[in-house]
Amino acid sequence: MKTDIEIAKEIKLENIKNIAYKLGIFDDELEEYGKYKAKIDLSILKRLETKANGHLVLVTAVTPTKKGEGKSTVTIGLTQAFNKLDISSIAALREPSMGPVFGLKGGAAGGGYSQVLPMEDINLHFTGDFHAITAATNLISACVDNHIYWGNELNIDKENIYIKRVIDTNDRALRRIQLDGLKYERSASFQITVASEIMAILCLATSIKDLKNRISKIVVAKNLDGGIVRVEDLKIQGAVSAILKDAIKPNIVQTTENTPAIIHGGPFANIAHGCNSIIATKLALKLCDYTITEAGFAADLGAEKFFDITCRKAGVTPDIAVLVVTTRALKENGMENLGVHIENLKKFNIPVVIAINEFEGDTKEDFDNIREYAKQYDVDVKISQGFSKGGIGCVDLANKIKEICDKKDNEEHIEIEDKNVENFNFLYDLDLTVEEKIEKLAKEIYRAKDVEYTNEAKEKLEFFKDKGIDKMPICMSKTPLSITDNPEIKGRPGEYTFKISDIRPSFGADFLVVMSGNVLDMPGLPKVPAAENIDITDEGEIIGLF
Template structure:
């Protein structure tokens, strides 16, 4: 990636691009007009009939893109994902991309747009970054409909004997709003409901988002929704959506949101953009239905998992592979010299300056992520996402380190050159997929919940030990007694560090991971372990990205990225 001032901004590049009608994109992957449901000229959803027909087709090969721990310097993982898909197409391969949908919270907060960058973007960029096809809004509505039903159940006599102090289901909003983390509802007298403490999560942290992303069809969606635990009785027995009797209504609200969205890249590579759980507070992968459909429609599918390999990739390989019944054939680990120097101690303001010692120190972070992927038994390639500020000597140090470690690598320039800048990476990935692999999750489902957490903490993060709060220890016993002990673990942890302390960059050693609380996500099919001070409702920064956003008189977005 470069930062040449003569290059237009991401949104300008996107707006200048020529898109093909989505029906033509669909025909290019073997779909007919009746297989898609149009949202204008450039967006469509796959129909259930098409998805059902595709189930008998042969699977293509899956490539997962992950990264080192992200920094303020940026890594460009989504950009590399798009660029690699374009590069495979340029090499004459049948390729598709499967990505997550952006959440308005980070779009309006820190990140701005999240559809790739430069000449490696999915389009229409404005639509995808804003309301897209309404999937996240549908999840917000379903989540809050369930909240309304729970409060109505209390108001109408509380047949299930729900303890209002033990309702764990929160309302959601697709926006970063710290003021809503803790609220009180039901005030105003008897006709206004039962007063109780409540709170809001960001929509992408809702269990309904995880359920939608892990469901394999409508029937599975309804089954998973019915299993969601929303509260406990006065006797501390779990209450589910099925007990409230609202799983049918929730499925109805989500019936269209479950269908994967078909779009395209700047180079007209087909892409399924669907689902958007965060990787630091959820499982961080696009939907099983989108990935599965893409594997039926193309010979090579490039997908991504949020943040570093300690979060998104770990969850993809321990959670999503079990739900989808497929695993990646190769892993791409994205790294930048800028970010590695930050992990090595260089200040963000000095990243343009050559600093070999900082780069060498920061390589420990990359090395740990490589070891994690190797522990899963999968071949990998390091994608060195280039910036114009990278010096010749810094590039030489990084490439020599890769060679000495016998780690395949490729210099990538997809931000500036699109698919052309990813040809070397595509060649390395194709070669990696021919190597023998022996995929195996880090833990067995038969391990205890505590052992699963400890294995992730020690083998993936490099922790010395795990300490459970008194509350978490009680929950471990309680959850095992409810029969939830054989579920996977979804760790909620800061993305910036291998530890639970965001300030500990590089490769922290001899640290303790602190588990403060467990959350049952039985519909999604995993147990969330909250570490450190990670929040499920982010706040806005001092200068939100929204302050730079506007719309032109012609109706075009300004300042999205």
């Protein structure tokens, strides 16, 4: 089969104005970035605020192998399938990070005949959103060190500076750096841009006003008096927000079948909350009948955070979850891994359907084994052939989703006294203590017997307890390669202790990052990075990109 980029170059793209026109987006609401990509002005949200929402479909997955199991491909194939059925549908996706693009995992623009295009642009600089987030974060860091340099009126403790500089590149050399030339020296480190609090804030903000308010609340450091220092104390929230004036606007592109996709934001799910922006999702819900979105990594990370963080902040809940499965992932992690993820999703009281993302070499026996296993959970299984066939390869999956959503719609029209419709459940109540929320996550989702805190985590928890973290949802930072905090533990874990290594409040994003295991917020490159295969011809054509 042809490579992704070969397929992409054969597609005749429509002018982005035509894609937007089909959705009912006005010309003065569209800001074009060339012929095939554009930003949507936030004024559209006011115009559409009284319009009813369409259905929301969340695509998640079992525990992945290191190369991923194709959630984006299934998401794009599924939205193409709905459009083939003459049902309006938009894929709402995260933007790819250039770290993985040049590293091991590759891009995040789908694959085969289910891609978002122009894939070269989307996988590289796109519309510059990540660069704006990088610049905004680094402005804060620069102002912190500059404030200390010029006398430190805020009494910042330079040994307890929480804000980190960022870059959208995998670079292990930046995990620890030494800053000098400042009249003082201090140790520091970089994060990859997608792990930054500004990235999370951009994806959770609902307006420029909300964005600016959230940025002002970012805690940059501890002070020597035992208090905290925020961005608003540095008086730079306006400048930081100004850098993001265009980045907050969602991006519209098209798929390989010229159906619409809104792509915006891209926090990592093993460090941050792993979902595209609330603005993008809520806009898509107003513009179509079925919004297909995804959450990073497996259901224990991305889906749980989508439910307990994004849905809480957005005030929306999904109608159904699509659990992506591959035979290779189940061979690596065991069939019981599938069972745990089904059980976990059902805790939130939403319907679940399994989508087997077909790979070359898969057999009928493999598929039959998955179907047989899923029977005990009363979950339907459909084959997704979006990679090899595009939208037509996901029509069975789309029809099953429509069937389930239609049934739900019909139930909701029954008289209230006759209703028997399950309501969506959050995993935990925000009024629980921090320790109770963490324990609920660890025991119910990660299947731990006990939770253990390092001394550093205990100290940080105690320090921040009276500073507003008690009502925050939990954003767990953990390995994506296991349901547990240990990447070596596969399948359904037995009795083990989940270990908390650090507490990092994100006051602007309004969630509490809880660190476990040895998750790196600055990845490194593999021995043979994908960068070695990517090139540009004398005519300006990018080659070797997947």
